[in-house]
Amino acid sequence: MSNDITLAEVKNRLEQLRGKGRILLMTHERPDGDAVGSLCGMYFILRENGFFVDALIPESVPDMYQDFVPSGLITSITTLGVGCYSLLITLDASTRMRVSAPCIREDGIAIPCLNIDHHPDNERYGDASYVVSTACSTAEIVLSIAKAANLMISPVSATLLLLGITTDSGCFRFDNTTPEALRAAARLLELGADRRHIIRNCFLSKPENMARFEAELLCSRMKKEFGGKFAWFYLDPELLKKYEVDLRNTEQVIESLRAIDGVVVAAVIRKEKEGFKVSLRSKAKQISVGRIARRLNGGGHEMAAGCSISAPTIEEAEKILANNVEMELNEK
Secondary structure, three states, rough: OOOOOHHHHHHHHHHEEEEEEEEEEEOOOOOOHHHHHHHHHHHHHHHOOOEEEEOOOOOOOOOOOOOOOOOOOEOOOHHHHHHOEEEEEEEOOOHHHEEHHHHHHHHHHOOOOEEEOOOOOOOOOOEEEEEEOOOHHHHHHHHHHHHHHHOOOHHHHHHHHHHHHHHHHOOOOOOOOOEEEEEEEHHHHHHOOOOOHHHHHHHOOHHHHHHHHHHHHHHEEEEEEEEOOEEEEOOHHHHHHHOOHHHHHOOOOHHHOOOOOOOOOOEEEOOOOOOOEEEEEEEOOOOOOHHHHOOOOOEEOOOEEEEEEEEOHHHHHHHHHHHHHHHHHHHH
């Protein structure tokens, strides 16, 4: 049963808590630019407009986003701690099991929860959901909520929301770069967003060890199948150790695969405690990595998705993934 609510209802729910109850914001584990931007952007917007608000940020924020995370955010919370809030707002987390707090994943949600997201396969957890699957990012949705509620947006907040829009659209290169996304970005620039800071940190800066790591991946670790239409990396723990690369900083590695001529589906595989985690990207609208991920009990967008594969070895995980990619390529 759907629990979708309208933008007007989101506005009303927030207005009822202005200056009264306390709000807790959360995003998903292994946060990307949109998770950081939408969470921290909403945190500042609510604080600057008379709300009592806290935000929980996972400790695994990639280095490129560290400059955007304000001090004073909480990094852990228990079920008991959640109970002192009037409302939980989750941002950019398509399922309850992706929410960054273990108490939410394991014990459920004990307080009213507003789920704000743009993923088309959002599970509508919590008691209310505002999901706009046509939005390029959750940060774009946060901007629309702030505008509807006539909330002031400072340059700091504008920069954070622009961070989410810019990174989730691949610096406006991906197919989710809609006219609405460009208008939202323009509005944020008018409000004082620091575009240079975002571009410098996220697209024009890279530590030397990361550059060397990516060079070895491309030169000797890339694998291809189906005439080069499918290409992938396995982020071998030994290779990460060799170059002193933290797994949380590998978010952009997949883009070097997607940029190769002839590659239609790109993937990055990493080891987990049980099995392997897979990130997937498509370069062709008719080839849906979302479908591939959903067949493997994952999800996401049609052009960007992820899943987990239970397999005892990387070779078996690669075989399972390649078989599912082949099914999608053959269908189209």
